[in-house]
Amino acid sequence: MSAPTTTGRISRRVAGIAPSATLAVDAKAKAMKAAGDPVIGFGAGEPDFPTPEPIVQAAIAACSDPKNHRYTPAPGLPELREAIAAKTLRDSGVTVQPSQVVVTNGGKQAVYEAVLAVVDDGDEVLLPAPYWTTYPEPIRLAGGEPVVLSTTEDTGFRVTVDQLEAARTERTKALVFVSPSNPTGAVYPRDEIEAIGRWALEHGVIVITDEIYEHLVYDGHEHHSILAVVPELADQTIILNGVAKTYAMTGWRVGWLIGPDDVVKAVSNLQSHLCSNVANVSQRAALAAVSGDLSAVAMMRETFDRRRRVMHGMLNDIDGITCLEPEGAFYAFPNLTGLLGRDLGGETASTTLELADLVLDKAKVAFVPGEAFDAPGYGRFSFALGDEDLEEGIARIQRLVAG
Template identity: 65%
Template sequence: MTESSTPTPTSTPRDKRVSTRVAAIAESATLKVDAKAKALKAEGRPVIGFGAGEPDFPTPDYVVDAAVEACRDPKNHRYTPAGGLPELKQAIVDKTKRDSGYVVEPAQVLVTNGGKQAIYEAFAAMLDPGDEVIVPAPYWTTYPEAIALAGGVPVDVLADETQDYKVTVAQLEAARTTRTKVLLFVSPSNPTGAVYTADEIREIGAWVEANNLWVLTDEIYEHLVYDGVETGSLPVLCPELADHCVVVNGVAKTYAMTGWRVGWIIGPKDIVKAAGNLQSHATSNVANVSQRAAIAAVSGDLTAVDEMKVAFDRRRKKMVEMLNAIEGVYCPTPLGAFYAYPSVKGLLNKTYDGKTISTSAELSEYILDKAEVAIVPGEAFGSPGYLRLSYALGDDDLVEGVSRLQKLFA
């Protein structure tokens, strides 16, 4: 072949700049909205953000004091076991027995860099390529991304406001296939605030057991339950599932410690060991100072938690009342977490300022532009036609923000 006839390559391996796997991951919609709200505030605009699920309270003083003390101790300046400080793992064991009645061993605990890492590593340890995970929707934005990144296939099952955003066993059974391996179960729920009753949990647990499935249950909002609803931890209410159940939890929401980045996995020893092996190569140990702070948090009493819950409960009632006063909006009363998830279908397919708005994503953009209120649209949670508003912000900002919505759609 002569030089002139040599084919010219049209592309090289270097031309594909981002891997297909990572390119498929969407940016966190909640963090994106929160970042935009903060950027607008920095420009001097009076934006009120309902986007991030972050308590507005400071971390309790006794937790901060433990961290300050830990900073001064040279032993915390070094590597420690990748799976977590033994003292923290034992404290998590004790806290889990105290708070939910679930009895586990330290070998069943893996300390992670926040709940997100716990979720990803748990799915990575459980899933092979093509395994399906049933994901009740509306769902938190990270779940399907973590499943896909771990090689799994998320299968959405939608429950709307007529069901109080809770899926039924009949819906789960309709979604089950020969590829189904895991059910994702979240109660209290982000984004809806839905809480499954103890009887509903037992019914779902019986279905999981009957079909020889695994379940991952996220209990990050376990302490934020209102109106005396009778609920509980899935592996406690369904002890037959303990060997096929992974529990994810952390200090972020309960103790106002979102920035400290401490979560954990509780599960069968082989799953925890596998996830720990992954973490040993990904991040090694969680920051020791954060782990020492977490020990203080989970070992202390729940006084500070109860005080925050009182404020959340007050804000919850006020937000629901004010949202339901807007014509075209219907907001069920959430029974847990710190989110309201109103249907805004009655506001769609209408013309505002000469523009027809047909989706909740477009509506949230209109609200930010015209009312300077940042809200995450339902598209981010797998259910268009809704908005998610966090009431984990100050009372005055809450009232002002929803009042702007009332005026905008009056």
């Protein structure tokens, strides 16, 4: 009997999910490094610091407590939901009830569950670009349509109300709003956030706001939660957040979603069938993180700030590269079009996708091409890596360009 064919076996929706370009670049760089190549990677979006020791100790203690060996409520440990509500008031000035919080397996699950809870077939979701690679995928998986709104250096990579209004149709259901931004490092000022919030309120547009980089802002720039600026949006705003970036806990996989009661009820029901509860030990670690002070965050932010200045200066010193100074997060997003079509080590690249491969092969430096963020011509460089590697990596590109 012949083996069954795979033609048509994979569903159209799952087959249509694009691979994560950021993880793909990081995986290729790590594979080359494991093979002995001296690769320096600017691709991964995670702090290079260890998780603060008090958080680790809380997890160690949790391992020995039998109550953490059993199922717990799908929306999260009650004490963690309460602590997240308190942290949201402390850090964002937004009052929420613990019952409005759902603890998720990392920020990505929060994104997926938020979208799946509110987007139906044919709904349009406004998605300013450049955007984090994951955002469009759950929109398509839910049967919705991402409506991409391009931004440029001229607007500081920030979308305008005029753009939003021009894109709005009777099918517009939601807006994905992110500040500070991955990949650009852009931070929206309060007045622009208020204008966008008022526009969403007027037209009944749900705002899905990702605030995971809230504590990583520099040079006097401030993070403002859209719900703190426009409290009237409470019934149509979903806040996404997590411990990954603030507390160097990417591997612990704890995020959360905060929303109106009906959204939280729907998400809790979805999660109960999807994965039950988030690992209890990770939840206990997250409880220690959000309940503690922000001293470790301040230390990391100071280090990121120093690296940000170094990377920004070095990138702009390379002939053919221009780069806005990042205002938040830990990414620079330089314009690399000046390198396209140029001889680089005997080869040329016509796109930044090709350029990323060329630079990885020739200079042993990995970055994420702008195509991953719907922004061809650019590249994302994380400055969440050691100072020596950062300077050496940019210097290698400089030497490659200089010939």
